[in-house]
Amino acid sequence: MDWYNRLNDYFPKEEMKKYSHLRDLIQDQDMYHKEETEDYLLLYGEFSSFVFVDYLLVNQKRRGSGVGSKVIRNLKEKRKPILLEVEPADPQVADTQKRIHFYRKNGFQVADQIHYEREADNGETFSLNIHYWTPKPVPQAKIYHMMSKACHHIHNFRSEQHYGRIQADPDEVLELKQPVLS
Template sequence: MHWYEKLNQYFPIEEMKSQEHMEVLLKERSDVYHKDEGPNHVLIYVEFDEFLFIDYLFVSKHARGQGLGHQLIEKLKKKDKPIILEVEPINYEDTDTEKRLNFYAREGFEHASSIGYRRRSLATNEVNHMEILYWSPNHESEEKIYESMVKTYHHIHKYKDEEMYGAAFDPVDQVLSFGENQKEDILKKLN
């Protein structure tokens, strides 16, 4: 099965980039956008100088519980940079959401409690609330994690969004929030 089909069968449509968008990122942003694929996994991640962002991590049902996810995370941790990802909040009707959160907790990821993330899906037009999780070898502040998410949103999620989907994703200030008092200062500093 093609790597995109594996991801598409596992992740909800509202979380998926189009295959075309991902292929363009892998080709045109190959300096930062990477795919690690094996018979039982697909890992799509972003690597900037100062952090990593996991866009998608899929481990096949046949390989779950055998340590493959742990090995993939350990490989990224060896780069000694903060690792950030988006994850669905627990949905008790979907047991995978709780399993994912438990997996990342076991791997030492923390919940970025001061960062809000709500993104409108161009596929469904629904607003999805996501949790931001991070692992940080040097105890970076949540402000640094927020700045990294802003960079990821600008350079990856919004990369050629209008061209790919016929409409732009919402602007960053409508998608990401950080302890409202500091949000404006951080956005000004980053622009």
């Protein structure tokens, strides 16, 4: 359970799944994986057509040393689109800006046509941005459908059992906006 404490100490409370939920994902979802070393902790779902990074945590002492970029490179070798959720930049929280810079540096772009808003256990809503990397160009409508699948198979996996509710109904938390034509 040390790995869970590491995640819980770093990620915002509203983004954390319960230990029992993550345990069930790891044990009972063949596509959900946990990689743990002293340098990093990675939890992700590998679907047939894409990878969804649920959590990536690099040991604080190793940040800036290339560990995170190496983890991302290893995922890119699967030659599938990679999706993940990132908090919007908050000038009050330096780590939010560092995360965005890290993903941008590693070739990720923001799915600016997808609005993603979740509800925390206390009823407050929070927004996350979907960042993605693809080996070849993919329309954001396809990213939207991949994210819907991640919500269904990861966020909502036994969520009623663990939280008493569906955590991320794609029809309610995701919205695909039309691109702005210039």
